[in-house]
Amino acid sequence: MPAQVHILLVDDDPAENLIIGALMRKVTSYAITLHYVETVEDALGFIRSSGAALDMVLMDNRLQPQADFRETVPELRRNGYIGPVGVISSSISDAYFQKIDDYGVDFRIDKAELDPTAVEFILQEYVKRDVSAGQ
Amino acid sequence: MAVLNQHFRRYDFEGDLEKALNRVDFFRIFHTMALRYGFEHFGVLQLANEHETSTLAARLVLHDLPAGLAETYDKRHRLNDSALFRSFYKSTISTVWQASDHDGHNGSSAEGADFIDQIGFDMALSIPVHSVAGTRYIVLFLGDGDDIGRTEHFEICYEANCAFDYFHRQVLANKAGMGLTPRETEILRWISYGKTASEIALIVSVSEHTVNSHTATILKKLDVVNRTQMVAKAIREQIIQ
Numbered sequence: 541m542p543a544q545v546h547i548l549l550v551d552d553d554p555a556e557n558l559i560i561g562a563l564m565r566k567v568t569s570y571a572i573t574l575h576y577v578e579t580v581e582d583a584l585g586f587i588r589s590s591g592a593a594l595d596m597v598l599m600d601n602r603l604q605p606q607a608d609f610r611e612t613v614p615e616l617r618r619n620g621y622i623g624p625v626g627v628i629s630s631s632i633s634d635a636y637f638q639k640i641d642d643y644g645v646d647f648r649i650d651k652a653e654l655d656p657t658a659v660e661f662i663l664q665e666y667v668k669r670d671v672s673a674g675q
Numbered sequence: 676m677a678v679l680n681q682h683f684r685r686y687d688f689e690g691d692l693e694k695a696l697n698r699v700d701f702f703r704i705f706h707t708m709a710l711r712y713g714f715e716h717f718g719v720l721q722l723a724n725e726h727e728t729s730t731l732a733a734r735l736v737l738h739d740l741p742a743g744l745a746e747t748y749d750k751r752h753r754l755n756d757s758a759l760f761r762s763f764y765k766s767t768i769s770t771v772w773q774a775s776d777h778d779g780h781n782g783s784s785a786e787g788a789d790f791i792d793q794i795g796f797d798m799a800l801s802i803p804v805h806s807v808a809g810t811r812y813i814v815l816f817l818g819d820g821d822d823i824g825r826t827e828h829f830e831i832c833y834e835a836n837c838a839f840d841y842f843h844r845q846v847l848a849n850k851a852g853m854g855l856t857p858r859e860t861e862i863l864r865w866i867s868y869g870k871t872a873s874e875i876a877l878i879v880s881v882s883e884h885t886v887n888s889h890t891a892t893i894l895k896k897l898d899v900v901n902r903t904q905m906v907a908k909a910i911r912e913q914i915i916q
Contacts, residue, residue, distance in 0.1 A: 568741075569741065569742035569743065570742075614880055617880035617881065618880060620877055622873055622876035622877055622881075622882050622883045623882060623883070624882050624884050625882060626699075633690070633694070637694070638694060638696065640696065641696070641858065641881070641885065642858075644880045644881045644882065644885075646699075646882050646884055646885060647697060647699035647700075648699075648700075649699065649703065650703070653703050653706070653707065657706060657716075657739045657741075658702070658703070658706065658739075660739075660741070660742055661699070661702050661706075661739055662699060664742065665698060665699065666884055
């Protein structure tokens with residue numbers, strides 16, 4: 541039985557929830573439950589209510605009303621979230637993406653590069669639950 | 676980490692390499708490289724002494740193989756016995772292994788198809804690489820293609836060498852003696868105050884994973900083995916008071 545993993549997607553475009561949800565279902569070595577909220581405020585509410593169950597936050601780089609990850613991720617950190625945060629963007633080549641560590645971001649990934657193999661790799665790196673043990 | 680001048684020719688992949696920060700970035704670089712040249716997966720293996728028992732899972736320092744594949748391979752087969760593994764110690768020339776090697780029409784008889792058969796692919800390409808310190812690694816690509824053309828082979832070899840060089844310097848290198856960054860010094864100071872990784876994560880507004888990753892880098896840079904020795908050495912060297 542594959543390991544259970546809870547991921548929170550924060551994206552103001554509900555279509556992304558459908559696309560990334562379909563992608564997560566293709567990952568075979570983890571049983572991923574994708575939770576979805578549209579704003580950072582809702583993400584904070586989700587984190588407070590779900591407690592330790594959340595394994596990772598995937599966040600769209602640009603979310604209203606904030607500008608980009610430099611404003612959104614510190615907001616999560618200020619509120620005490622210390623789990624892994626990945627930023628998804630359609631372009632990660634802008635210079636400010638070199639400073640992800642300063643803003644509490646663990647990794648960045650281009651939307652075009654997010655495939656089931658990439659998701660498995662990221663979970664292996666950041667969640668590291670023994671996939672064979674199903675913990 | 677712009678430490679290389681224009682004499683180190685990196686063509687159009689310089690941009691991506693210069694911007695790569697962590698293992699996820701190098702995963703992205705090697706993974707897209709594999710797909711671009713018609714492979715499905717990659718693995719970077721660290722080589723040890725030829726006669727030391729090597730398991731595939733333990734040798735892989737970065738890879739995108741399906742979860743559990745390397746461990747399953749190791750349960751059933753011995754990497755040391757494969758013709759692919761032995762080739763790493765015969766020459767540093769890149770090797771190509773195909774399912775058609777079984778037919779023996781290329782003069783190598785069945786030798787060589789064992790590894791790809793066992794791991795379940797039709798083709799493997801190995802590119803021996805090394806760090807500036809001389810430690811040896813293999814960049815391995817696996818897929819179900821038939822063959823790779825000469826031009827593509829030359830290109831992937833050059834590209835894999837460049838990507839590995841950055842990966843090694845940025846992620847794998849033993850950084851003993853290198854200075855700590857301001858963030859590392861900050862984390863070291865909180866460790867010296869007895870704070871746990873999760874407490875430090877809260878204080879400096881990063882993830883616990885990032886704190887652990889910085890701590891591992893500090894251990895390497897100070898050339899110490901645990902947090903106690905780390906703090907003792909940092910005080911001795913007046914990095915912290």
